[in-house]
Amino acid sequence: QNILTVCFSVGYSAVALNHVIDFKEKKQEIIKPVSPSELFPSLPIVQGTSKKIKVLTRLTLVVSDPSHCNLLRSTSANIRLYDIIAVFPKTEKLFHIACTTLDVDLVCINVTEKLPFYFRRPPVNMAIDRGIYFELLYTPAIKDSTMRRYAISNAISLMQVCKGKNIVISSAAERALELRGPYDVANLGLLFGLSESEAKAAVSTNCRATMLHGETRKSACGVVYTVKKPRKVEEEETAVPACKKAKTQA
Amino acid sequence: RRELPDGGARPNAAQFKQLVVTALRDLHGEVGAALPVDVLTYEEKTLSAILRVISSGLVKLWSALTLLGFYQNRRCAFRVLQTSPFLLALSGNSRELVL
Numbered sequence: 001q002n003i004l005t006v007c008f009s010v011g012y013s014a015v016a017l018n019h020v021i022d023f024k025e026k027k028q029e030i031i032k033p034v035s036p037s038e039l040f041p042s043l044p045i046v047q048g049t050s051k052k053i054k055v056l057t058r059l060t061l062v063v064s065d066p067s068h069c070n071l072l073r074s075t076s077a078n079i080r081l082y083d084i085i086a087v088f089p090k091t092e093k094l095f096h097i098a099c100t101t102l103d104v105d106l107v108c109i110n111v112t113e114k115l116p117f118y119f120r121r122p123p124v125n126m127a128i129d130r131g132i133y134f135e136l137l138y139t140p141a142i143k144d145s146t147m148r149r150y151a152i153s154n155a156i157s158l159m160q161v162c163k164g165k166n167i168v169i170s171s172a173a174e175r176a177l178e179l180r181g182p183y184d185v186a187n188l189g190l191l192f193g194l195s196e197s198e199a200k201a202a203v204s205t206n207c208r209a210t211m212l213h214g215e216t217r218k219s220a221c222g223v224v225y226t227v228k229k230p231r232k233v234e235e236e237e238t239a240v241p242a243c244k245k246a247k248t249q250a
Numbered sequence: 251r252r253e254l255p256d257g258g259a260r261p262n263a264a265q266f267k268q269l270v271v272t273a274l275r276d277l278h279g280e281v282g283a284a285l286p287v288d289v290l291t292y293e294e295k296t297l298s299a300i301l302r303v304i305s306s307g308l309v310k311l312w313s314a315l316t317l318l319g320f321y322q323n324r325r326c327a328f329r330v331l332q333t334s335p336f337l338l339a340l341s342g343n344s345r346e347l348v349l
Binding site: 145148183184185187188190191 | 276317
């Protein structure tokens with residue numbers, strides 16, 4: 001909870017709480033996510049605008065076996081309670097399956113060790129067409145210098161294949177001191193090889209698109225989200241003046 | 251302007267400069283450590299400072315400060331509050347301007 005307070009003070013407008021499920025043990029039950037209203041009696045306001053900060057819930061599945069993917073198609077009601085679903089593939093086949101057919105919003109890219117597979121262009125392009133984003137974590141880069149090297153090398157190889165599109169940078173912070181401000185994170189995007197506009201988008205617009213993609217997935221049709229462009233100066237993380245229509249899931 | 255929320259240690263001005271140079275050296279090597287950085291002001295009470303660097307070196311300095319994790323075996327975090335090419339701009343927050 002302390003971490004969230006720090007987030008808000010630094011200037012984020014929406015935060016997602018992650019819950020990781022690892023499939024090495026059998027018979028894992030997907031538990032209900034912690035409702036954000038239990039943590040905060042009243043959500044504080046984003047600095048600079050008058051809207052409240054959103055707290056979302058997110059589930060990450062660590063898959064190392066194709067049978068784990070069946071869980072996504074199961075009718076377990078608890079999965080539907082999460083706003084964003086992310087998958088963490090460990091093999092090349094799973095990466096291909098996740099990009100092409102799985103019903104997820106984010107594909108996590110491992111930054112803590114050398115990738116056992118190289119990225120190929122066809123699945124990455126298909127993922128971009130479907131609206132799936134690739135996620136990079138930056139907290140390991142703060143903790144350890146070997147992990148820093150792996151993070152940067154994996155990020156650069158991803159950039160070479162996807163040309164900087166559909167990237168989201170996020171932190172797996174476990175403590176308040178591991179968090180960094182949004183502009184700092186955008187600067188890290190420059191280190192990873194993104195251009196300036198892409199780096200800023202990786203923190204702001206792409207994250208928002210992921211949220212909308214999650215809503216689309218929940219509602220099983222399309223989502224049209226219109227925002228009126230305000231006259232005064234606004235913060236980057238909040239409303240992007242656009243009419244966003246997500247693709248329908250056939 | 252940078253703010254340093256620490257665990258409990260309080261560096262003085264010289265140690266702060268040393269910290270910045272160490273961060274640069276860890277991330278960008280000797281070339282990074284050789285980047286001319288000036289500490290214009292340093293307040294020990296609030297642990298905040300104003301640094302000056304050549305504009306081509308901003309990305310290197312900023313990324314090195316962001317990725318610094320430890321100071322004397324303690325966790326620390328640099329928080330960059332504002333960056334601007336003019337000193338005068340640092341005194342106000344342009345997002346909270348009331349027109």
